[in-house]
Amino acid sequence: MAKVNNRPESEPARGHDRAMLAAQALMQIRKGKKIPQIASKLGRSPSLIRTVLEESEVLAPSWPFLLGISQADKIAALKSKRKDGMSLEQLEGETGINRRKIAYMLRSGGVIPPIGQPAQIDDDRLVAQYEDGFSLRELQEEFHLSYFRVRSILIAKGVDLRPRGNPRGLYREISAGTPLGRQSTPSSTRS
Structure with missing residues (x-):
């Protein structure tokens, strides 16, 4: 099990630990790492890394971070990448946003993610x-x-x-x- 500050992954990050996690994640962003990579390195989930960065009001509006921007701007960026052919799994891997949340955001933005390609049946x-x-x-x-x-x-x-x-x-x-x-x-x- 991965450890951060000698704490097991399952233990929640609170107070000072949460602030330290945000600072470590921000340093990794400055090195060009993506949120899923940062999460793996720090032994935390991508959603937790994203949450602590948002709580710390980190501003990184460019792709793939989408931090410090409005929900409408996030949806617009996701719609654009989706139209470029990225799958939900690829979007999740780039942004660290859970694919179910991405699907929800896309639906709220008027995009219905396809379930799969229709099979050619004889x-x-x-x-x-x-x-x-x-x-x-x-x-x-x-x-x-x-x-x-x-x-x-x-x-x-x-x-x-x-x-x-x-x-x-x-x-x-x-x-x-x-x-x-x-x-x-x-x-x-x-x-």
């Missing part, structure tokens, strides 16, 4: 495999889709879904008129 292959007896769960794994998405594609393609819990191919046998249940075996006669 619907016809998905339907063919379902009709060959694959279950929805098997298709979910093979196509890397959610269960609901697989089901929605099949319904949109007009596929009659099998009842839940049927083993592979049983539905075809039922609809073809094959008898259900165990095969009857001749019973032995008692003497």
Whole structure:
């Protein structure tokens, strides 16, 4: 466990320790270090480093620090970098702002971060495999889709879904008129 001033990381920085942490972080900023690098070196979280720097009213408005500026200016800087193609993880790594907070800030600024790239799905292959007896769960794994998405594609393609819990191919046998249940075996006669 990393230590700062002989204190374990889990112990909060208060009073003089907090001021010392801010001073150490400011020295690192002057050396050109980014907040996540500073946090790693000092054994603290990036959000704590950012917080103590903001509490100390450190003015470093340029990218990637965004310290001492309004929330609107932070959002504008994040929007600009996001439009340049930076992912939430990259923004977090540069600024030290938690990616959930970045996503919240971007949403409040009118930018909706994409969840992911839409997958190119071969619907016809998905339907063919379902009709060959694959279950929805098997298709979910093979196509890397959610269960609901697989089901929605099949319904949109007009596929009659099998009842839940049927083993592979049983539905075809039922609809073809094959008898259900165990095969009857001749019973032995008692003497």
